Amino acid sequence: MNFDFSLLTTELALFVLGLSTFVLGLVVPSASRRGLGSFAALGLLLVLGIAVINWSNQGVLLNGMYLVDGYANFFKVMFILSAILVILGSFRYIDQHVGHHFEYYSTVVFATLGMVVMASAGDFITLYLGMELMTISFIILVAFRFMDTKSLEAGMKYLLLAAMSSAVTLYGLSLVYGATGTIIIGEVAEAVARGGNSPLLVIGLTMLVAGLGFKVAAVPFHMWSPDVYEGAPTPVTSFLAVGSKAASFAILLRLFLGGLGDLHGQWAMLVAVLAALSMLVGNLVAIPQTNIKRMLAYSSIAQAGYILVGLVAATEAGVKGVMFYAFLYIFATVGAFTVVAAVYNKIKSDEIADYAGLVQRAPLAATVMLICLLSMAGIPPLAGFVGKFYLFQTVVQGYMWLVYLGLIMSMVSVYYYLRVVLVMFRDDPKDPSPIEFGSAANMTLIIAMVITLVLGIYPGPLAEVANTAAQTFFLR
Amino acid sequence: MVQFALNHAWLVPLLPALAFVIIVFLTRPWPRVSSTVSIAAIFSSFVLASSIAYGVFTNPGFIEKPLEYSLRWFGMEGFTVKVGVLLDPTSTMMLFMVSMVAALIQIYSTGYMEGDPQYSVFFSYLSLFAASMLGLVISSNLLQMFVMWELVGLCSFLLIGFYTFKISAREAAKKAFMTTRIGDFGMLLGLLFLQIIFGTLDLTELAQRVPAFEQFGISLGLLTLIAILVFIGPIGKSGQFPLHVWLPDAMEGPTPVSALIHAATMVVAGVYLVGRTLFLFAEVPGAMEVVAFIGAFTALFAATIALTQREIKRILAYSTVSQLGYMMLALGVGSLSAGMFHLWTHAFFKALMFLGAGSVLHALHNKADVWDMGGLIKKMPITGWTFVIGGLAIAGIPPFAGFWSKDEILAVTLQYATHGHSLGYVLFFMATFTAFLTAFYMWRMIFLTFFGKEKPENHPHESPRSMTFPLIVLAGFATLGGLIGTPWANYWSKWIHFGQPHHGEPSIGLMLLSVFLGVAGIGLAYIFYYKDEEKLRVKQLAERYQTLYKISFNKYYVDELYLWFTRTVVDAGAKVLYWFDIHVVDGIIDGMAGFTKVSGRGLRYLQTGKLQTYALVFFLAVLVITVVLAFGNPTSAGILGGGK
Amino acid sequence: MNVPVLTLTLLAPIIAALIIVFIPKEEDKLCKWVAALGTGVALALSLYVYFGYDQSVGGLQWVDFGGPVPWIRDLGVTYYMAVDGLSLPMLLLTNLIGFAAVFASWNVTLRVKELMIYLLVLIAGVMGTFIAQDLFIFLLFYEVVVIPIYIMVIIWGSSKRVTKEYAGMKLTIYLLIGSAFLLVGVIATFVQSVAITGTPDMSFEGLARVDFPEQFQIYMFGLMLLGFGSLLSMWPFHSWSPDGYAGAPTAVSMIHAGVLKKIGGYGLIRVAIFVLPLGAKFWAPYIAVLGVIGVAYAAMGALAQKDLKYVVGYSSVSHMGYVLLGVASLGVVGVNGAVANMFAHGVMSALFFSMIGFIYERTHTRWIPDMGGLSHQAPRLSVGFMMAAMASLGLPGLISFIPEFTIFVESFRVFGWLAVLAIAGIIITALYVLRAGANTLFGPAREEYNHVRDLRGPEMVPLVLLGGVLVIGGILPSLLFDMVNSGVAPILVHIQEALQIGGR
Amino acid sequence: MENIYSLIAFVLLSGLVLGSALLVVTLKNLVHSVLWLIVTFIGVAGVFLLLRADFVAAVQVLVYAGAVCIMIAFGVMLVQRTEMAGSNPVNWRFKIAAPLVGGLFIVIGLLTAKAQWVVSGKEVPTQTVENLAPILLQDFVIPFEVAAILLTVALTGALVLVKEVKANGDRS
């Protein structure tokens, strides 16, 4: 059998990194364990390099069970990047509020591995295991702040609800398997094209939508996310918001466009309605929030709504839009959450009201927050605008109402983003002492800011990369 | 020199403009320098204007073919506007008159405004005014004229409100601007019509095109409308009824200003404009009748108000309104010569009287009520006697200037009547009666002011030479200025006429009537206000006809009407609209924003924090979606049915 | 023309802002001078471009980098910076006002560094919209400006009838919602153009070459009208404007009323009408009606105001009604007038707001009944104020008369008596402007304002610069009109051609 | 005939599974629930046997019925130190949940009834384990490895949480 291990270099490297972080953590004295963060970050950087170098090394393993195409590689790079940013941004937070360095860092790496596997998954089993690896890692991470009951409560909620959604997803997968007689996505597509066993597919479809909708936090399957986002340690929240969501979108596209593409007529309107609901509910409920993490959680529900728009179109342009948007969304979200984490280190509060005068205490952080929030709102010349342009142009023909709704709601979202801006910029701080972030967090912030700006002003290169990647998605 | 002046006529307005700039930017801190600059500029203009006048009046060719040169101001496809100079006898006369009066009044002002902290500013305004007025006069284009028209309005506004410490001055300035603005609105519409229909605002081109208006596809009715619209501008500017209300209030400004702007020059701009566009009015008899009637009515109307006024400048102001009515009447009956002639003579005697009044006020420290004066001629002989000359001129006593011009107007009106316009008789009657009233109220003022008993509380003194010199010069013109237009040697109508110059035969009868009316008026005033030292008869009369007296004294309550209109209609309307804007237009927006917020707050409480509720919602959604997908959607039902 | 002058112009304020980032907070004066330098360079460059533009050739000139530089290939977006007779006056206007705005903020002491940064970003953003010849790049700049404005309002603004927070939020959200509709229109137009031609091209010229179906054009034009119209404060989408200006600090009011609103008018001409001529033809009468309502309604609204900024706020709504009227005439003369009027109104309202700003700084009130006689204490200030007031009421000899007149000429021809209502607006305008001006400046001097000092030093810059433009533009309108005409005429030629092909 | 037997076996096993499962979710005593859970799992293992999946059945019995249930039982003991009788109360949601799950069942049943099966006639090879092993380690090597990591992570996580909380509990 031909099994080209070189295609798995990224996965293997991550695996090795995760294990070595874990083992090192067990071996070194606890005083030097805080260095593990840097170790993990550097290691991830190395993996990132490997992934980028291996970009063009694409192929299919095990008769389509494992797909290493441009699409997967794009997402892999994205996950690794976000992991790097999250780890860089979380050094101090972890030191102060979590402890357990090696478990934390290795679990983050393993979660990343889970996402990477998801991106490449070509069959249901790989997909399921990748997803579960990620989910279980996140359950642990969410509950990691054991002293804080909120963190545990969030862990509990996430565990139980994620398990239920896993069950639903699995049930859906099993029915699709039953309807088509295969679990390899490419073959599923052929079977569906032949007609398949439609009644089962309908239920399977619904359950997959529900299960994956839960993972991406689309309304009405979103209800876990505000609570979990609020309770989880902030760096975890940010990783949950970007990594988990992006990975889920990766398999969502894989399943629905790759596998069930021929049923587009059935699920397109459904997804459109979910997208619309997500934009509406996410943005509307974000308005009265007073806790910044909770507000960002609702906002990320709305973001999921925007990204779903790309799925509705079910075209190459739509895939490209999703990829582009997911990519820029990472930087905006990580940037915002890193600020939240860093500010929490100092003022021990996530209330928006306590951000008063942030621009005077930490101008960089306030600016990054501003830029990231506005990018999420889609204000030009920030990346979010270009992303929305890509997404919404795909549904102009056929779903014009979605375009209206999406753009108007994204302007409504400016309202609550600006409330944060208002507090940060207008007020004078109660305590004028400057807030130090540490160089690693600063690096994350600067990267997030610069990339958000650059992608907004000069999105050409990324758009082209996304374009070629999206092409491989349909070529297979 | 003459040739240079003709070719550089644009220098005439430009020099004062330059003076304005110099004063504003350079010499403001040095009052004397400022006034010198200003006077030098206007004097140079005057010299130039004299040369031009010499050149034009000695060359008969200019009457038929005016000297015109222009350059492109701005333009685009289908709409090009040129600015330029149009020198014909009418404008030349105006140039000469305006520059001279302006020069004299500036000289006068050096004395009158002595010591005022805003001395330099005052002169800069005067220069700006002179520039605009001269620019208006030589305009070859109606748009250019409109620009200058508004600029003189601005100067008028600034100068009326010059005494900024007086609230009344501020209010008067606003009123003046607003009222003329209403007139300008009509005029602007007229200009737009002209531009759109005839494609040009150039005076000479219009003069060629308007008579052929039918080729431009418009009816006589529309042309009449256009003419009336254009006429609304002069109604505002020249204080014709019903937009006359600002002119008496404009006397809040310094007296030289009243003399220059609100008597001699600016207010006659309306008359001048009608004169310039007479080719338009001449086409439409209906509009001419309107002009004539409004003129005559204004003349009479203002005269009746002037009978009872007490403030010296206010009396003069109503007299100005009245005299402007005369001019309009003349134009309305079709005689450019008569109108312009009266404009010319009026400029001198009215400026003279205003300056005289200024001299009086100067002496009495701004005590304005004529009933508080008396016997001033003893202490102020130059002022007094020049004023008397002015009074004789306006009353129409030969050989003073006013006699000739007023006589001419009466003559053309009568001629108009006899040529088949029955309205003309009414106009003639109004004009003659006004002539009588004019003589009466003017001399009432003169008797009360300069003759009779001296009031002990007054300590009058003659004004400085800088002020008396202009008085003397103007008195000279008021005396002799009319002689160029006597029926026996009528140079005037040879120079300035519209259509064929008409050689009205000197009508001795009319002259006698005119003189009689003037003398009667003066005589009546003599009886009431000079002979009757206690003025008992007048008081009895006022008692007996109390209603009439009150109506006249309160100016027919026109101001009150306007005030009521502004307060209760415009302002209240604005308030209502503002309420609507805040509560309805904006209310809808705020309501939408509020709804968004409330719905967000409402939806928020679905999030109960209980994880099993979340699960419940989750699976409810699954159930609903499955049901809808499986049974609700026709396409999926088809797929279900055809599940082979 | 190897030097990308326009890009440099755009970068000048941005570079200045970057420099200010590294200046310590305490160095107020230095920040101001750097800002002044940045905007000054931009002003100088735009003047250079303005007078270096060859009107006899017309079209797009000063093209940076020799032509469109591919930017986002799959959207057909190009970095295409060039100017024509339509953009140039707007570019110049932006820099005039930007430069003046720095000096109008000269007395600010609160968080100067930040203020200057936002101000510079704002100026650069506005500038970008006017020089970009690509719809996408235009949009990028279109909303850049919203956020600095919001921040400036909430920090340096003032609360009167409404709080500054409310005003800022209203301003921002209102404009953003409007722009959402615009964005829908733009996206749909772009998608449709790709569907028709097969190749993506976002440049204005490229889009204008596409023959969109008539119904589609009408639909899209409606959306764009909504977007641009709300930015232009078209009735009934104007209510953000008075509140917004009242809440905003001087510099923001100046730039917002002066140039930002003009982006609406510019976009309407450059994007909506140019690309969708058939839609324009359909909507023109409605635009005219809304414009006329706006003129009369806002003028009456201004009449009811006692707060100086509200007066000017409503007046700017009213003036934009004239612009709409001119645009709606779809004739060379009218559109010329509209563009020129935008320029004129920009200069005038900026002067107005800067003077009000100075008054407010000194008296701490904008309430007209509380003021009076200020001309005694501050004659120069009064001169500036009166000049702005006079320009506002369309006094000939100042810049705004001729544009208004040209608008009247064309709209009177096209819309007849409807236009008369708008022309009647000049009476109401005169009424409220005079009330505001005279009641503030004239009348007896008041004791409590004896401490008020006149403008001096750098404070004179707005007055001299903007006032100078008011006068020069009034005396030599051809300086402006020839330029505008060279830009507008080709656009209208294009529209006429499109109407002949597509229309009946 | 075999069909009849399998049908009978299916019905009996189904009854066992569903009945015990219903008891699991309705009984008030949590310990009883756990015991019935074991019964359910064994029933399901029977179903697996019916389906010729003996290895899976074995795993089911060992892992679920054995390890998991014992783990749960320990868990119950750890957290439920008081009276067991009312240890498993029902909340208000059952009123909505009952029709909901009923509806779900009916919908799935209706749709399933419409399904048309093209059943592969072949039989499952009897040598389950021998056949499973190579597939698991060749074709499904990636999921297999991922599962290994997953277990490691889960183990670490569980340890971290319980250990630290204990320390925490001691502190408090």
Added chain:
Amino acid sequence: MATGLNPSYFIALSAALFAIGLYGAISRKNAIAVLIAIELMLTAVNINLVAFNKFLTPEAFIGQIFAIFVITVAAAEVGLGLAIVIAIYRNRKSVNLDDFDWMKW
């Protein structure tokens, strides 16, 4: 084969088991009971998988392998779940899920 078993029977069985599990997951207050109910749901999935394996792909063992993985993961989840339940019980002295609503709205 007319009277023989077909996958529909097993789907019905699994659907019923799934529904029962779901009912338990939603209606029980005790966190451990909910965990148990979720295990029922996962078991229902396994029935599906094994049944399809038998009827559709008897030779490939896909369904069986899938089922084995599901069991593995489910076991891991239960372990983790119990850990969290214990942790939270130590902290809040309660396993009643309705008590865990500190974060809401």
